[in-house]
Amino acid sequence: MSEHDCNAIEIAPGVHWIGALDPGLRSFDMILRTANGTTYNAYAVRGSDGVAIIDTVKAEFADEFFARLAHVARLEEIRVIVLNHLEPDHTGALPELLRRAPQARLIISKRAPAMLKALLKPTDDALDVEVVDTGDEVSLGDRRLRFLNTPYLHWPDTQCTYLVEQQVLFSGDVFGCHHCDLRLFNDRVGEFRFSFDYYYAHIMRPFKSHVRDALKLIEPLPLTLIAPAHGPILRERPRRYVTRYRELSSSGEGFDRPFEANDQPASLIVFYLSAYGSTTRMAEAVQAGAEAVPGLRVSLYDLEGSEIAPFIDLIEEADALAFGSPTVNGDAVKPIWDLLSSLGGISLRGKIGAAFGSYGWSGEAVPMIEDRLRGLKMRVPVSGLRLQLTPTAAELDACRAFGRQIAEAMTGTSNTSVSAERVIDFAELSP
Amino acid sequence: MAKAKVTFQDIDQTVNVPAGIRVIDVSEKIGAGIIYGCREGDCGTCMMHVVEGWNNLTEPSVLEEKVLRENMASRHDRLACQAQIIGDCTVKPA
Ligand SMILES: Cc1cc2nc3c(=O)[nH]c(=O)nc-3n(C[C@H](O)[C@H](O)[C@H](O)COP(=O)(O)O)c2cc1C
Ligand code: FES
Ligand SMILES: [Fe+2]
Ligand SMILES: [Fe+2]
Numbered sequence: 001m002s003e004h005d006c007n008a009i010e011i012a013p014g015v016h017w018i019g020a021l022d023p024g025l026r027s028f029d030m031i032l033r034t035a036n037g038t039t040y041n042a043y044a045v046r047g048s049d050g051v052a053i054i055d056t057v058k059a060e061f062a063d064e065f066f067a068r069l070a071h072v073a074r075l076e077e078i079r080v081i082v083l084n085h086l087e088p089d090h091t092g093a094l095p096e097l098l099r100r101a102p103q104a105r106l107i108i109s110k111r112a113p114a115m116l117k118a119l120l121k122p123t124d125d126a127l128d129v130e131v132v133d134t135g136d137e138v139s140l141g142d143r144r145l146r147f148l149n150t151p152y153l154h155w156p157d158t159q160c161t162y163l164v165e166q167q168v169l170f171s172g173d174v175f176g177c178h179h180c181d182l183r184l185f186n187d188r189v190g191e192f193r194f195s196f197d198y199y200y201a202h203i204m205r206p207f208k209s210h211v212r213d214a215l216k217l218i219e220p221l222p223l224t225l226i227a228p229a230h231g232p233i234l235r236e237r238p239r240r241y242v243t244r245y246r247e248l249s250s251s252g253e254g255f256d257r258p259f260e261a262n263d264q265p266a267s268l269i270v271f272y273l274s275a276y277g278s279t280t281r282m283a284e285a286v287q288a289g290a291e292a293v294p295g296l297r298v299s300l301y302d303l304e305g306s307e308i309a310p311f312i313d314l315i316e317e318a319d320a321l322a323f324g325s326p327t328v329n330g331d332a333v334k335p336i337w338d339l340l341s342s343l344g345g346i347s348l349r350g351k352i353g354a355a356f357g358s359y360g361w362s363g364e365a366v367p368m369i370e371d372r373l374r375g376l377k378m379r380v381p382v383s384g385l386r387l388q389l390t391p392t393a394a395e396l397d398a399c400r401a402f403g404r405q406i407a408e409a410m411t412g413t414s415n416t417s418v419s420a421e422r423v424i425d426f427a428e429l430s431p
Numbered sequence: 432m433a434k435a436k437v438t439f440q441d442i443d444q445t446v447n448v449p450a451g452i453r454v455i456d457v458s459e460k461i462g463a464g465i466i467y468g469c470r471e472g473d474c475g476t477c478m479m480h481v482v483e484g485w486n487n488l489t490e491p492s493v494l495e496e497k498v499l500r501e502n503m504a505s506r507h508d509r510l511a512c513q514a515q516i517i518g519d520c521t522v523k524p525a
Contacts, residue, residue, distance in 0.1 A: 110503035379462025423445040
C-alpha cells in the first residue's frame with residue numbers, strides 16, 4: 001500500500017483508526033493461522049487538551065502507522081501513549097514514536113514496567129512511564145481515558161482502555177481476531193465469526209478464569225463501540241461480542257469449580273495404549289478401583305482408537321487424568337506425547353495427573369509421563385505404578401488400589417470433612 | 432533438621448518442610464497456583480502474597496526488592512523462587 005492511500009479512518013467523533021493492514025500474513029505467533037491476514041489496530045483520540053495514541057503496530061508497518069497518524073495529529077500534540085499490550089505486534093513502532101514525540105507520557109499497566117524494559121532494552125534506564133490500575137483516569141480536557149486492569153489476556157501486562165464520554169472500549173487483543181478487511185467495521189466486512197472464535201480458542205482460552213475476571217469489569221460498561229487491536233472494529237451490536245466471551249469462558253471450569261458445589265460428578269479420564277494387552281489390563285483395573293469410590297465418573301479410552309482433537313474439551317472439563325503407556329525403546333509411546341503436546345489451549349493447573357504402565361526391563365515411560373504432567377502444572381499426588389510384563393492377580397490388586405488412591409485424592413479422603421486442614425509431608429511428595 | 436509448615440491457601444494444603452527450602456520448590460510439587468518463569472528472581476512471575484508468617488521467610492535481597500518494586504508488588508508480596516521458609520507461613524498467588 002502506498003503512503004498516499006494511508007488515511008486515518010474516523011470510528012467515533014474525534015477517534016481515528018491509524019493502524020496497519022497485513023493482508024499477506026498466514027501464520028501468527030507460530031500457533032495461529034489466518035486465511036486473509038490480520039490488522040494491527042492503533043488509534044488516535046483527540047481531546048481539547050491534546051491527543052492520545054492507543055497502541056502502535058508491528059515494526060515493519062511503522063511507515064503506514066505514521067502516515068495515517070499524520071492525517072489526524074501533529075506529533076507535538078501527542079500527550080500520552082497508552083500501551084494496552086506489550087507484544088511486538090502492537091509495540092513495534094513504539095521506539096520510533098518515542099523518538100518523534102519525546103514529550104508524550106507512556107501509560108502502562110502495573111505488571112508492565114519490567115516487561116517494557118526487557119522489550120525496549122533502554123540504554124539509559126530512564127524510561128519515564130505512568131502506571132495505571134483499574135479505575136485510574138487520564139484527562140484529555142473534554143474527555144477521559146479510564147483503565148481496566150485485565151491481566152493475562154493474554155500476557156501479564158494486558159489492560160483495556162475506556163473512553164468514558166464516547167463509551168468506546170479499546171480492548172487490546174481481547175475481542176480481536178486475525179481478519180484483514182479494508183472495510184474495517186463489523187457490519188461491512190466479510191464473515192469473521194469463525195476467526196473471532198478461533199482467536200479466542202487459541203489466545204484467550206488458556207486464561208479462562210482471567211477472561212471471566214475481565215468480563216466482570218467490562219460487562220457493566222455502556223458500550224457504543226469496541227475497538228480491539230486486531231480485526232474488525234465492533235460498532236454494530238458490540239455487546240454481543242462481550243456475550244460471546246461470556247459464553248466461551250463459561251464452559252468447563254475445571255479446578256476453579258469446587259467438587260462439592262458441582263452437580264456433575266468429579267471426572268477421571270484414563271487414557272492408555274497397549275501393544276500386547278498388559279497395559280490394557282492395568283487400565284481396566286485402575287478404572288475399576290477408582291469407580292469403587294462414590295461420587296465419581298470414570299472414563300476409559302484407548303488412544304489408538306481416536307484422533308486427539310475430540311478429547312481436548314473432555315480433558316479441560318475433567319478433574320483428573322491418568323495415562324497408561326508401555327515402555328517402548330526407553331520412552332512412552334508417541335500417541336501419549338501427541339496428546340500431551342496438544343493441550344496448550346487449555347489450563348491443566350491443579351488437575352490431578354497419574355501415570356502407569358507395563359514394561360520389560362527399564363520402564364522409563366511412567367516417570368517421563370509424570371515429569372511432563374508436572375511440567376503442565378498438574379498435581380501428581382499418587383506416584384506412578386509400573387509393573388513388569390504380564391500383570392499377576394496381586395499386581396492387578398495394586399492397580400485397583402492405585403485407581404482408588406487417585407479417586408480419593410480427587411474427592412478428598414472420604415472420611416475426613418472437607419474443611420479439615422490437609423497436611424502432608426514434603427518427603428511424601430514424588431521427586 | 433528444623434521443620435516448618437507452609438500452607439498454600441489457594442488449594443487449602445499444608446506441607447511439613449525442612450527449613451531453608453524455597454517456596455517455589457514446594458508449591459510446584461504440590462500443584463499450588465503460584466506460577467513461575469525464570470526461577471532466578473528476575474522476571475517477577477512467581478510473585479506471591481504472604482498471608483501469615485511474613486517474618487518466617489528469609490529477608491528479601493536487594494535484587495528481590497528491586498524486582499518486587501518493578502512489578503508493583505503490594506505489601507507482603509514476595510518472590511516464591513527467592514523466599515526460603517524458616518518457620519510456619521501461609522501463602523497464595525499474588
Ligand atoms: C502466544 C504467545 C504466548 C506466550 N507465552 C509465553 C509464556 O507462557 N511464558 C513466557 O515466558 N513467554 C511467553 N511468550 C513470550 C515469548 O516467549 C517471547 O515473546 C519471546 O521473546 C519470543 O521469542 P522469539 O522471538 O524467538 O519468537 C509468549 C508469546 C506468545 C506470542
Ligand atoms: S520465577 Fe522469575 S522471579 Fe521468580
Ligand atoms: Fe498479543
Ligand atoms: Fe496482538
